[in-house]
Amino acid sequence: MTIDLVPGSSGLIDAGGDKKITYFSNKYVLGLTVIAGIGGLLFGYDTGVISGALLYIRDDFEAVDQSSVLQETIVSMALLGAIIGAATGGWINDTHGRKSATLIADVIFAVGSFVMASAPDPYVLIFGRLLVGIGVGIASVTAPMYIAEAAPSEIRGGLVSTNVLMITGGQFLSYLVNLGFTQVRGTWRWMLGIAAIPAILQFSLMLLLPESPRWLYKNRSSSEAIAMLSKIYDPDRLQDELQQLSAALDEERRNRNSVRYRDVFKIKEIRLAFVAGAGLQAFQQFTGINTVMYYGPTIVQMAGFGSNQLALQLSLIVALMNAAGTIVGIYLIDHVGRRKLALSSLIGVILSLILLAVAFFLESSGHANMGWVAVLGLVLYISAFAPGMGPVPWTVNSEIYSESYRGICGGMSATVNWVSNLIVAQSFLSIADAVGIGMTFLILAGIAVVAVGFVVVFVPETKGLTFEEVEKLWRERAWGCGNNGNGTESLLEDDEA
Numbered sequence: 001m002t003i004d005l006v007p008g009s010s011g012l013i014d015a016g017g018d019k020k021i022t023y024f025s026n027k028y029v030l031g032l033t034v035i036a037g038i039g040g041l042l043f044g045y046d047t048g049v050i051s052g053a054l055l056y057i058r059d060d061f062e063a064v065d066q067s068s069v070l071q072e073t074i075v076s077m078a079l080l081g082a083i084i085g086a087a088t089g090g091w092i093n094d095t096h097g098r099k100s101a102t103l104i105a106d107v108i109f110a111v112g113s114f115v116m117a118s119a120p121d122p123y124v125l126i127f128g129r130l131l132v133g134i135g136v137g138i139a140s141v142t143a144p145m146y147i148a149e150a151a152p153s154e155i156r157g158g159l160v161s162t163n164v165l166m167i168t169g170g171q172f173l174s175y176l177v178n179l180g181f182t183q184v185r186g187t188w189r190w191m192l193g194i195a196a197i198p199a200i201l202q203f204s205l206m207l208l209l210p211e212s213p214r215w216l217y218k219n220r221s222s223s224e225a226i227a228m229l230s231k232i233y234d235p236d237r238l239q240d241e242l243q244q245l246s247a248a249l250d251e252e253r254r255n256r257n258s259v260r261y262r263d264v265f266k267i268k269e270i271r272l273a274f275v276a277g278a279g280l281q282a283f284q285q286f287t288g289i290n291t292v293m294y295y296g297p298t299i300v301q302m303a304g305f306g307s308n309q310l311a312l313q314l315s316l317i318v319a320l321m322n323a324a325g326t327i328v329g330i331y332l333i334d335h336v337g338r339r340k341l342a343l344s345s346l347i348g349v350i351l352s353l354i355l356l357a358v359a360f361f362l363e364s365s366g367h368a369n370m371g372w373v374a375v376l377g378l379v380l381y382i383s384a385f386a387p388g389m390g391p392v393p394w395t396v397n398s399e400i401y402s403e404s405y406r407g408i409c410g411g412m413s414a415t416v417n418w419v420s421n422l423i424v425a426q427s428f429l430s431i432a433d434a435v436g437i438g439m440t441f442l443i444l445a446g447i448a449v450v451a452v453g454f455v456v457v458f459v460p461e462t463k464g465l466t467f468e469e470v471e472k473l474w475r476e477r478a479w480g481c482g483n484n485g486n487g488t489e490s491l492l493e494d495d496e497a
Contacts, residue, residue, distance in 0.1 A: 028231045029150055033159045035209060036146045037166035038202035039102060039139030042109055044170025045177075045195050046136050047290060048319060050075055050129075052178030053188040060188065061122050068433070070122060072426050077126045078133035079422035081112075085137020086418050090411020092138065097219070098146040098212040101138055106203035109135030110196040117193025128192070135199070141414045145406060148398035149214040150232065153466045157333035160398050161391035165326045168386065170198075172319040179316065214467075218249055218403060244468045248403060264409060269474040273400045274409050276458045278416040280342070280393035283451035285420035287349050288444040289385055291428050292318065292378060318378050325386025337463040338392050339455060345388020346452045352381035353445035360438035389451075393417070399462055402471050 054074065058065040064074065085105070092101045112131030119125035143163045151159040174191075181190045210216070210228050217225035229238055264274050332341050356377035363370035401409040432440045460477065462470050 025155075026152075026232055029152070029159070032150050032209060033147050033162050035202065035205045036102065036143045037163045038198050038205070039105065039143035040163040040166030041170040041173070041198050042105075042195065042202075043136050043140055043143075044167035044172075045174045045198065046078060046132055046170075047167075048171030048174030049178065049191050049195065050078070052175065053191040056182075056188040056191075057122075057125070064122050068429050072429055074122065074126060074129060076422050076426045077129040078136065079418055079425055081130040081133020081135075082137035082140065082418040083133075083415055083422060085134040085139075086141050086411055086414035087137075088411070089138040089141035089414065090407040090409070093142055093145060093215075093411070094407035097215050098142050098149070099206060099209060101142040102146070102206050103203055105135045105138035105142065106199045106206070107135075108132075108138070110199040110203075113193055113196035113199065117189045119189075132195070137414065137418060140417070141407075141411045144394045144398040145410055146212050148395075149212040150228075152232070153469075154464055155334055156399060157338065157391075157395050157463065158330045160395045161326065161330040161333050164391040164394055165323065165330060168319070168323040168326045168390065172316070172323045175316040175319045179313065214245065214403060217245055244466060245403075248468050248471065261408060261412075264405065264412065269471075269478040270402070270405055270409070272458075272477055273474050274413065276460070277393070277397040277400055277409065277413040279454050279458055280396055281413050281417035282420045283447070283454060284389050284393045285417060285424050286444070287346070287385070287389065287448045287451060288353065288381075288424070288441070289389070290421050291424055291444070292381060314375055317375075318382050321379050321382040322386045322390070325383055326390055329387035329391045332387055333391055333395060334463060337461050338396055339459055339461045341388045342392045342455050342459065343388075343452060345384055345390075345392070346448050346455070348384025349381060349389065350445050350448045350452075352377055352384055353441045353448065355380065357438045357441040357445065360436065360441065364436065364438065396459065396462065399465075399467065400470055400474070403467070 054071060057074065058071070064070045085108075089101060089105075092104065096104075109132055112128045112133075112135060115128030115131060116125055117128075119128055144160050147160050147163055148156055177194060178191055181187050184190055210224070211220070213225040213228040213232075216222075216228065226238075226242065229241060232238075233241055264270050329341065336344075356374060359370045359373040359377055363374070397410055397413045428440065431443075435443075460473055462473070465473065
């Protein structure tokens with residue numbers, strides 16, 4: 001599939017011509033992607049900033065310094081809020097639209113940031129973390145969905161991965177902010193309070209953007225949806241897109257009158273899609289990524305680097321590798337494919353976690369210079385994780401569900417991610433205290449081995465497929481190639497290739 005830059009248009013995407021689609025072919029789509037991706041920036045900044053802020057919160061509040069449980073609660077309360085936000089975010093998206101959900105998330109996040117910055121004690125701080133988490137949870141469902149529904153199928157993976165780049169960029173920014181405020185009075189208050197700025201910026205910009213075209217077409221006004229799609233596609237391609245969208249919605253209306261949560265488990269093709277999506281989200285967390293991001297400075301200190309500032313500087317390198325790896329993933333996800341990228345990523349994750357485990361085993365046995373080996377293991381881990389298991393779960397979940405169930409399933413799947421995230425964050429330090437940090441990394445490596453098997457068995461390739469073709473793929477997986485519903489050529493051969 002290629003595009004022409006139609007005379008008088010702004011890079012409208014065409015089914016013919018000789019010029020290939022790139023991420024910069026249509027400035028309108030790129031602008032939507034960047035603005036929606038600020039939700040990812042909020043997500044990333046919050047997950048990254050607490051790792052540095054926690055070092056100084058411990059200095060200000062003696063109760064926090066003396067309690068691992070209180071430290072874990074400060075970190076994980078945002079995750080509890082994110083679970084609430086993600087669980088309700090799917091319903092908000094389906095009922096009120098992607099734009100309204102983004103605006104709601106921004107307001108909650110900004111309020112939470114102000115509460116944290118002014119917290120007089122750890123318990124008000126924890127409440128602020130809960131509010132911020134709710135905003136992040138809603139944004140984590142909404143941003144990938146909004147981008148995916150506006151993106152051409154040929155570059156959908158890369159554009160949705162841009163949201164993940166914003167997440168990793170937010171984490172990198174948080175470490176820069178952490179370093180910038182190390183010598184400022186009220187260090188951690190500035191670190192946490194400044195997060196309100198991107199939320200206010202996105203709120204202002206989102207007021208200027210339209211609703212998702214697919215949500216508009218289904219729920220409010222087909223004419224508004226067509227007006228938005230006409231800014232993306234040339235007339236011939238637009239007609240094809242509208243025909244596919246209309247046919248898919250007509251079929252859904254014939255098959256069921258209302259969307260119910262229990263149907264996710266009762267309808268076989270929806271269930272298979274949800275298992276694949278939710279499983280990827282769970283394994284993204286249980287292979288340890290946010291252990292590294294939340295507790296990166298703490299891990300560096302465990303490796304023998306005692307200075308708070310040095311720990312933050314070394315963690316900044318890890319965050320930079322995360323952002324750089326995501327840029328590589330943006331290119332690979334639409335060229336290599338989701339499935340192969342996830343598998344190669346997991347293999348690298350397994351090897352780097354084993355290296356981390358060995359480094360800490362040897363360090364505890366008295367071997368010298370293991371701190372640098374541990375830092376190398378962290379960098380290699382991020383280098384393997386960021387291009388694959390970073391963007392793949394969010395990209396796959398933005399595209400594998402039918403129109404009617406995209407909000408519900410996306411919200412449920414994001415909830416699985418945040419619940420898994422909460423379990424890891426709440427238990428990591430306690431497990432490390434009980435069995436040692438080396439054994440903890442070895443456990444994560446074992447989980448990554450299981451994840452490889454899961455991807456091989458349950459996750460199909462969706463690279464370059466339209467939403468309608470993805471629905472057909474799940475029908476074939478559920479009922480066989482002879483039951484895809486339209487008598488067209490099977491997609492399973494391409495999936496297995």
